[in-house]
Amino acid sequence: MTNPQHLSIAIIGGTGALGSGLALRWALAGHRIIVGSRTQERAEEAVNTLRSTLDARGIDAKKVIALDNVAAAAEADLCVLTVPYDHQLTTLTAIAPHLSGKILIDVTVPLRPPKVGTVQLPSMGSAGQEAQNHLGDDVNVVSAFQNVAAHHLQGEGDIDCDVLVCGNSKEARETVVALVAQCGLRGFSAGPIANAAAAEALTSVLITLNRQFKSHTGIRITGTEPSH
Numbered sequence: 209m210t211n212p213q214h215l216s217i218a219i220i221g222g223t224g225a226l227g228s229g230l231a232l233r234w235a236l237a238g239h240r241i242i243v244g245s246r247t248q249e250r251a252e253e254a255v256n257t258l259r260s261t262l263d264a265r266g267i268d269a270k271k272v273i274a275l276d277n278v279a280a281a282a283e284a285d286l287c288v289l290t291v292p293y294d295h296q297l298t299t300l301t302a303i304a305p306h307l308s309g310k311i312l313i314d315v316t317v318p319l320r321p322p323k324v325g326t327v328q329l330p331s332m333g334s335a336g337q338e339a340q341n342h343l344g345d346d347v348n349v350v351s352a353f354q355n356v357a358a359h360h361l362q363g364e365g366d367i368d369c370d371v372l373v374c375g376n377s378k379e380a381r382e383t384v385v386a387l388v389a390q391c392g393l394r395g396f397s398a399g400p401i402a403n404a405a406a407a408e409a410l411t412s413v414l415i416t417l418n419r420q421f422k423s424h425t426g427i428r429i430t431g432t433e434p435s436h
Contacts, residue, residue: 212383212390218242218284220277220303221291223254226315229361230288230353230391231258231272236265237390241272244280251275281306286383288313293320293335300342307347311380313387314339314404315353317411325416327409336374336404350375350384351404354411356393357424366392369426373397374404396429 217234219227222243235241235258243258245251251274259269281287281303289312291299296316300307316335320328332338336351343349351374360367371388373395375381381397388395398407410427417425 212239212286212386214238214240215285216240216242216283218244218275218280218287220244220280220287220289220299221246221295222280222288223250224290225358226353226356226361227288227290228254228258229358230290230315232261233361233391234387235262235269235272236267239271239390242280242284243272243274244277245274246277248274248276251280278302278306284310286311286313288315289339290315292316293318296335296339297342300339304343304347307343309346311348311350311383312339312343313353313384314349314351316351317354317408319412319415325412325419327412329405329409333402334405334408336401336408340376340401345376348375348377348380349401350377350380351401351407352384352388352395354404354407355414355427357418357426359424360426361391367426368428369393370429371395372403372407372427374399374401374407376400394429394433 217239219231223245231241243251243255255274262269314336318335340349371393373381373384385395414425
């Protein structure tokens with residue numbers, strides 16, 4: 209699946225700004241999108257908004273559907289976890305029976321309010337590592353998108369930001385790098401899931417910069433081009 213086309217992608221917890229931004233980008237790229245939430249009603253509210261945006265851009269909105277998180281995970285080829293850190297493991301426990309053999313893109317950042325501008329990584333090193341340990345080796349957890357502002361994903365055109373993609377499976381990383389490109393970003397295969405700690409820590413640094421400059425900052429990798 210290193211060159212993914214026309215997948216069914218479940219955005220677990222997809223009613224927030226980041227989840228809806230990713231859903232929009234991948235819907236525009238031609239994928240079937242399943243927006244998941246804890247309740248069917250909240251998922252349907254998010255889908256109605258997304259369909260309106262797609263209709264305005266002349267895109268078939270019928271490929272976007274709403275389901276609860278468990279049903280969304282069961283129906284998808286690939287899942288994306290976009291819930292707050294406090295709900296990460298409980299959500300993974302609920303959908304775990306439907307993740308076997310699949311890629312799970314985890315965008316979780318271990319932010320701990322009110323000090324979200326301070327790096328506070330968990331004892332296992334990163335939220336991505338926690339997810340991989342929780343799910344076991346039968347699930348390919350790939351950490352990505354921690355350093356991209358949802359504001360940019362909800363816009364149009366390419367985004368002036370790079371994405372670090374970390375996971376233990378090289379093939380899974382390459383698949384996610386391709387999906388990153390479909391969002392209008394450059395993705396870099398950045399090594400095993402243990403390296404997710406770097407991207408997660410950078411989020412608090414970027415939050416601090418955003419406060420200082422009233423901006424939506426991101427990261428750029430200089431001196432090279434992505435492997436894909």
